[in-house]
Amino acid sequence: MLSKRLSRIEESATIKMGQIAKKLQEEGKAVLNFTLGEPDFKTPEHICEAAKHALDLGYTHYTSSAGIDELREKIAKKTTEENKVDCTMENVIVTPGAKQAIYELMMSVLDYGDEVILLDPAWVTFEAAVKLAGGNPKGVKRIEEEVKYESLEAASSENTKLIVINSPNNPAGYVLSENELKEIAEFAVAHDLLVLSDEIYEKILYGRRHISIASFDSMQERTVIINGLSKTYAMTGWRIGYAVAPAAIQKGMLKIQQHSVSCASSIAQYAALAAFENSQECVNEMVAEFERRRDVIVKRLNKVGLRCLDPEGAFYAFVNTSNYGNGDEFTERLLKDAYVVVTPGSAFGAAGKDYIRFSFAASMENILAGMDRIDAMCTLPSSSKYSR
Numbered sequence: 001m002l003s004k005r006l007s008r009i010e011e012s013a014t015i016k017m018g019q020i021a022k023k024l025q026e027e028g029k030a031v032l033n034f035t036l037g038e039p040d041f042k043t044p045e046h047i048c049e050a051a052k053h054a055l056d057l058g059y060t061h062y063t064s065s066a067g068i069d070e071l072r073e074k075i076a077k078k079t080t081e082e083n084k085v086d087c088t089m090e091n092v093i094v095t096p097g098a099k100q101a102i103y104e105l106m107m108s109v110l111d112y113g114d115e116v117i118l119l120d121p122a123w124v125t126f127e128a129a130v131k132l133a134g135g136n137p138k139g140v141k142r143i144e145e146e147v148k149y150e151s152l153e154a155a156s157s158e159n160t161k162l163i164v165i166n167s168p169n170n171p172a173g174y175v176l177s178e179n180e181l182k183e184i185a186e187f188a189v190a191h192d193l194l195v196l197s198d199e200i201y202e203k204i205l206y207g208r209r210h211i212s213i214a215s216f217d218s219m220q221e222r223t224v225i226i227n228g229l230s231k232t233y234a235m236t237g238w239r240i241g242y243a244v245a246p247a248a249i250q251k252g253m254l255k256i257q258q259h260s261v262s263c264a265s266s267i268a269q270y271a272a273l274a275a276f277e278n279s280q281e282c283v284n285e286m287v288a289e290f291e292r293r294r295d296v297i298v299k300r301l302n303k304v305g306l307r308c309l310d311p312e313g314a315f316y317a318f319v320n321t322s323n324y325g326n327g328d329e330f331t332e333r334l335l336k337d338a339y340v341v342v343t344p345g346s347a348f349g350a351a352g353k354d355y356i357r358f359s360f361a362a363s364m365e366n367i368l369a370g371m372d373r374i375d376a377m378c379t380l381p382s383s384s385k386y387s388r
């Protein structure tokens with residue numbers, strides 16, 4: 001009954017863990033959930049007000065498929081000024097979430113048998129989107145050691161079409177260094193490859209600077225930037241993402257958008273416009289709070305021998321559990337013995353098998369309670385503490 005294509009992909013592991021947490025909660029268990037990939041803050045008031053205003057004005061119909069002109073122009077201006085990628089609204093497509101942009105891109109550029117290089121571990125949707133579009137993912141390990149030209153070379157073949165990067169990274173929390181970006185860019189140019197650069201966490205940084213690979217020489221014509229408002233403005237439910245792409249690819253993605261979702265929500269698009277046009281202080285406040293939580297988690301986990309580097313961006317700690325078993329085993333123990341729910345690193349690729357992902361998009365109160373439960377469970381003395 002079901003297609004062969006569908007049999008190539010699994011249910012989303014991150015969503016599945018969230019559902020386990022919810023079920024235990026409904027059974028009355030005092031569950032602490034650290035699986036979520038969404039900020040726990042309210043969407044800032046001025047953004048909600050803009051949506052109410054759009055409703056009052058009757059902006060409740062289809063918009064043009066690529067998005068309202070004002071928003072596309074704003075995104076082009078922001079990308080040109082902040083990311084140093086010289087573009088116009090013709091390069092921009094507004095989508096119902098960044099996820100949809102990723103699917104539209106894969107469907108636009110991949111043919112059956114094309115290979116796609118993913119940095120392993122990689123956020124779960126990349127692999128699924130590649131496979132649904134008929135492509136084959138190839139992993140290059142990137143957790144603590146940097147990506148090198150040679151490692152990309154080793155994973156590539158004559159069928160390689162695309163490289164996917166995501167910096168700041170979900171799940172591993174790194175920010176790609178300028179040097180790595182240069183090597184990836186050189187490799188892409190030398191082999192005439194496209195690059196998907198998922199920059200959705202670009203504002204959630206701890207002392208690091210975001211650089212878009214599209215700003216490097218000869219890269220804009222081969223790079224599709226994926227971005228969105230879900231993380232930066234705590235707007236996951238509004239479903240607004242976007243891509244900035246070479247014009248031909250933007251047109252390809254638009255065709256798929258026209259025949260699938262038509263457009264992103266009209267009301268949410270006006271809210272997104274307000275998010276860009278107003279003070280960015282709300283973003284700074286959220287990032288400062290994430291940083292406080294990050295510091296607590298990293299210190300407390302390292303203390304019990306759960307090794308983790310300081311996340312440089314995004315809101316996930318990628319924690320090495322090998323002092324206590326592999327990531328799957330430790331996830332199960334945490335769930336059974338402490339009602340603490342995390343995502344096993346294996347969900348993100350083979351390189352993540354000795355890790356768990358701990359989201360700190362959870363309240364400080366829950367983080368402290370979770371750390372106390374982990375303390376009680378883990379008796380190993382403090383092992384090698386290290387920071388990036």
Ligand code: PMP
Nearest residue numbers: 037097098099123170228230241
């Ligand atoms: N890219 C990455 C790397 C993500 O972690 C997520 C959310 N988990 C998304 C894209 C999806 O964002 P959106 O809500 O805009 O679909």
